[in-house]
Amino acid sequence: MNLTIWSRIRRQIAILNHIRFGNWSFPLGKNQGSGDGPGIPIGLLPGLLFLGLITGGRLAGAFQLLEWRTFDAFLRSHPPEARDERILIIGIDEESIRTAGTYPIPDQQLADLLHSLQSHRPRVIGLDLFRDLPVEPGYSELAAAMQEMDNLIGIERVLPPQVAPPPDLPSDQVGFVDLLPDGDGRQRRVLLGTQTDQGFRFSIGLLLAQTYLAAERIPLANGIRDRSTMRFGKAELPRVQSNFGGYVGTNAGGGDVQMLLNFRKGANAFRVVSFQDALAGNVNPEWVRDRIVLIGSTAPSIQDHFNVATTSTISQESNFVYGVEIQAHAVSQIVNAALHQRPLIKSWPDWVEYLWILGWGLLGIGFARYLRSPLQSLFWVAISIVGLTSISYLALLVGWWLPLIPTVAGLLLNSAGLAAFYQYDRVTQTQIKAQQQVVALLEQAKSELESKVTERTTELQESNAKLQQSNVELGQAREAAETASRAKSRFLAH
Numbered sequence: 001m002n003l004t005i006w007s008r009i010r011r012q013i014a015i016l017n018h019i020r021f022g023n024w025s026f027p028l029g030k031n032q033g034s035g036d037g038p039g040i041p042i043g044l045l046p047g048l049l050f051l052g053l054i055t056g057g058r059l060a061g062a063f064q065l066l067e068w069r070t071f072d073a074f075l076r077s078h079p080p081e082a083r084d085e086r087i088l089i090i091g092i093d094e095e096s097i098r099t100a101g102t103y104p105i106p107d108q109q110l111a112d113l114l115h116s117l118q119s120h121r122p123r124v125i126g127l128d129l130f131r132d133l134p135v136e137p138g139y140s141e142l143a144a145a146m147q148e149m150d151n152l153i154g155i156e157r158v159l160p161p162q163v164a165p166p167p168d169l170p171s172d173q174v175g176f177v178d179l180l181p182d183g184d185g186r187q188r189r190v191l192l193g194t195q196t197d198q199g200f201r202f203s204i205g206l207l208l209a210q211t212y213l214a215a216e217r218i219p220l221a222n223g224i225r226d227r228s229t230m231r232f233g234k235a236e237l238p239r240v241q242s243n244f245g246g247y248v249g250t251n252a253g254g255g256d257v258q259m260l261l262n263f264r265k266g267a268n269a270f271r272v273v274s275f276q277d278a279l280a281g282n283v284n285p286e287w288v289r290d291r292i293v294l295i296g297s298t299a300p301s302i303q304d305h306f307n308v309a310t311t312s313t314i315s316q317e318s319n320f321v322y323g324v325e326i327q328a329h330a331v332s333q334i335v336n337a338a339l340h341q342r343p344l345i346k347s348w349p350d351w352v353e354y355l356w357i358l359g360w361g362l363l364g365i366g367f368a369r370y371l372r373s374p375l376q377s378l379f380w381v382a383i384s385i386v387g388l389t390s391i392s393y394l395a396l397l398v399g400w401w402l403p404l405i406p407t408v409a410g411l412l413l414n415s416a417g418l419a420a421f422y423q424y425d426r427v428t429q430t431q432i433k434a435q436q437q438v439v440a441l442l443e444q445a446k447s448e449l450e451s452k453v454t455e456r457t458t459e460l461q462e463s464n465a466k467l468q469q470s471n472v473e474l475g476q477a478r479e480a481a482e483t484a485s486r487a488k489s490r491f492l493a494h
Helices: 003-016 046-060 063-075 095-101 107-118 139-148 204-214 275-279 323-340 350-370 374-397 404-491
Strands: 017-022 026-027 087-092 124-128 152-156 174-175 188-196 199-202 220-222 231-232 257-260 269-273 293-296
Touching: 003 404, 026 220, 046 350, 046 404, 063 374, 063 404, 087 095, 087 199, 087 350, 095 124, 095 174, 095 275, 107 124, 107 139, 124 204, 152 204, 152 374, 174 199, 188 269, 188 323, 199 204, 204 231, 204 293, 204 323, 231 323, 269 275, 293 323, 323 350, 350 374, 350 404, 374 404
Parallel strands: 087 269, 087 293, 124 152, 124 293, 152 174
Antiparallel strands: 017 026, 188 199, 188 257, 220 231
16 A cells, blocks of 8 residues: 555544644544643533623623613512502692692692691601792792701702702701613612712602601611611611622712612502692591601603603503602612511622623533433523523512523523534544544555565565575586586597
């Protein structure tokens, strides 16, 4: 056999036994490299590349919108809760505006309502209406009511565009109502406190909760695990940071204290009474006594409403929730966390979240590597996704927001994407085995041919030796005959 052809065959077999990705070279399947150390499994490098893409995409915020929408869907599907009887909302609806004949509501009517409510001894009243300018008639009566009521909380706006507080209320009885919508326009966070030129200011929701809980001997204090946040008793309010749950690089720096809203689920989360009914005295005193009363706009024409992950108690057919309802949810969340340990939404540290994503991604690599049947792989991947979704949903029920979308993406990409690599691996290994069988047959044929050549060469060498021996003997015989002939000639001559 030609040695050049044989060398080419062996070189092709060596190339087929290795797959190259860039500068990386490693044997297929579970085979190991030779001589230079152990090889790298084919699934390791592509799987790590996929996980790197998932991690990079999450760091860049590629999954943020899907994470927000999943969070909203989970909140909407929470089991219904009983109505929070501690809170009463008095809404200024369209009928109340028509009856008053103007908007804003005149100061005289607000003063009359406040005096009527105070007669039923509420624990605290939140006036979620801007009152930086007089609305005659009745400004003097409203100013006097504000000065004499130490359980009345007014509002201001501290972020641009700013709105001044009511001039007749002390600064410690004024809370801001600034909200922080997310990039998709939905409201998921509430701002509890922020640093301003006038010092650190609190939101109306926090002041209402603080006043209510002070009567329960639960004061406002700094957090224990996080000194930058706030705490009521054992309920430490989790502070939203720039990377929190599904948020990536959100505006949560500086002196802001933000909290995620865990909306109270249910079509009748709070009791609502119209402004006109409350002004006419058509309110059960027990709904007011020792309660939190919030007065605000519930008229669509005022446009004080937002898109959130819950149903409006006032307009259940609409896709928005009024601002006064958002404040009610914030107050209810804080009070019920302090008194009844209702879950507050927290998140893991970044490194724990990325370990979580990595672990499920490695599970996907295992599915692709060890499950040969596509049906088996599909079944276990589906079971894993259902389990992962269930874990995330149950975790949110008890107050933990886990990363779901990047985790599912890592699991699917590694299980489905790597299955193609391993399928190619199996086909290539079959081809290699066929090539190896051909090489074995060629090796056997080569050995047989070499054996026959050796035998024939030996036979030829033996024949040549015999021929040479015969030639020698023939020469000797010829020489002997010639000697005898010469002797005979000499004999005859003599």
